[in-house]
Amino acid sequence: MFFEFSCDLTHTYVRRDENSGLTLIFSNNFQVTGGSSGIGKCIAIECYKQGAFITLIARDENKLLQTKKEIEKYSVNDKQVVLCISVDVSKDYEQVENVLKQAQEKLGPVDMLVNCAGTSVTGKFEDIEVNSFERLMAVNYLGSVYPSRAVIATMKERRMGRIVFVSSQAGQLGLFGYTAYSPTKFALRGLAEALQMEVKPYNVYITVAYPPDTDTPGFAEESKTKPLETKLISETSSVCQAEQVARVIVKDAIQGNFNSSVGSDGYMLSILTSGMSPVTSITEGLQQVVCMGIFRIIGLFYLGSFDSIVRRCMMQREKSESADKTE
Numbered sequence: 001m002f003f004e005f006s007c008d009l010t011h012t013y014v015r016r017d018e019n020s021g022l023t024l025i026f027s028n029n030f031q032v033t034g035g036s037s038g039i040g041k042c043i044a045i046e047c048y049k050q051g052a053f054i055t056l057i058a059r060d061e062n063k064l065l066q067t068k069k070e071i072e073k074y075s076v077n078d079k080q081v082v083l084c085i086s087v088d089v090s091k092d093y094e095q096v097e098n099v100l101k102q103a104q105e106k107l108g109p110v111d112m113l114v115n116c117a118g119t120s121v122t123g124k125f126e127d128i129e130v131n132s133f134e135r136l137m138a139v140n141y142l143g144s145v146y147p148s149r150a151v152i153a154t155m156k157e158r159r160m161g162r163i164v165f166v167s168s169q170a171g172q173l174g175l176f177g178y179t180a181y182s183p184t185k186f187a188l189r190g191l192a193e194a195l196q197m198e199v200k201p202y203n204v205y206i207t208v209a210y211p212p213d214t215d216t217p218g219f220a221e222e223s224k225t226k227p228l229e230t231k232l233i234s235e236t237s238s239v240c241q242a243e244q245v246a247r248v249i250v251k252d253a254i255q256g257n258f259n260s261s262v263g264s265d266g267y268m269l270s271i272l273t274s275g276m277s278p279v280t281s282i283t284e285g286l287q288q289v290v291c292m293g294i295f296r297i298i299g300l301f302y303l304g305s306f307d308s309i310v311r312r313c314m315m316q317r318e319k320s321e322s323a324d325k326t327e
């Protein structure tokens with residue numbers, strides 16, 4: 001049996017294990033999938049700075065160890081721990097469950113799980129390899145289902161916990177080039193809504209984050225093969241810094257907000273796509289009611305401009321192709 005003295009994000013809490021008679025010191029224990037790079041790494045740093053214990057989950061061991069070292073520079077007390085787990089979150093549920101359990105044996109039960117492992121492939125529908133559709137769904141969707149499924153029972157038992165799903169603005173609207181990626185991010189929203197309804201009475205809160213384009217190694221990789229149309233459409237809004245995105249996500253998750261967005265486009269998109277998603281406050285609900293119509297009008301202008309980008313690119317391509325032929 002354990003008993004707790006205090007528990008908030010900035011303080012460690014002490015538990016006495018009745019069986020062993022040992023006094024164990026725990027901090028809030030956060031697990032971050034995709035924690036070795038980009039947004040996930042910044043989320044881990046942000047939480048570590050606030051005193052949490054961190055478990056990083058990703059595949060590449062070298063990247064994990066390097067990130068662990070980087071994060072440890074930000075420690076705020078000498079008891080803080082960064083644990084690394086090398087696992088593919090999308091392959092084998094049993095394996096994911098086992099490694100997350102092992103981490104919890106070391107650090108105590110998980111208080112917050114951030115599902116940030118993910119990847120992207122862009123291109124025209126007919127140009128994207130069929131197995132990329134499967135791989136993206138496995139990593140981005142199932143790779144969030146498995147870790148969440150592995151921790152949810154304990155969270156419900158403890159009547160506390162947070163699960164974050166990192167979707168994308170491309171999980172709020174479908175854009176040219178994102179036929180393989182967008183559906184995986186839309187899927188997270190459905191999962192989050194259904195799960196939130198199940199676990200709310202147990203004091204467990206779900207957050208879905210919809211980041212815009214963010215300057216990360218993953219984004220750089222994606223940009224290498226991005227169609228021109230996708231680039232031009234994406235330039236509508238600017239590229240964010242991963243630190244900023246991470247700060248917003250961590251704040252929203254700790255507050256238990258269902259929805260987390262960054263910037264003014266992000267705000268408009270979230271209001272516009274609020275549909276039947278849960279609200280966290282009356283103010284949030286009121287803002288949706290008041291702003292939805294006007295944002296729809298703004299959105300229609302955006303859609304018009306996206307369509308014209310796509311049409312212009314098509315015409316230019318046809319022109320250059322016919323010029324090639326006559327040469």
Ligand SMILES: NC(=O)C1=CN([C@@H]2O[C@H](COP(=O)(O)OP(=O)(O)OC[C@H]3O[C@@H](n4cnc5c(N)ncnc54)[C@H](OP(=O)(O)O)[C@@H]3O)[C@@H](O)[C@H]2O)C=CC1
Nearest residue numbers: 034036037038039058059060089117118168213214216218
């Ligand atoms: N950057 C952007 O513009 C945006 C990103 N997002 C989303 O945010 C998340 C993070 O993106 P970003 O920081 O750019 O990505 P990065 O590519 O920089 O980092 C991805 C992380 O996920 C890990 N990962 C990938 N696949 C797996 C897997 N199968 N099992 C375990 N870990 C895995 C990687 O480590 P390893 O390869 O070693 O496994 C790495 O730690 C993604 O879900 C992405 O879709 C959303 C909106 C915008």
Ligand SMILES: CCCCCCCCCCCCCCCC(=O)[C@@H](N)CO
Nearest residue numbers: 120168169170212213234268269298299
């Ligand atoms: C009224 C509302 C108007 C809103 C306009 C919105 C403009 C959208 C711009 C492009 C968004 C692309 C995000 C994809 C990010 C992503 O997930 C990848 N980079 C991952 O690597």
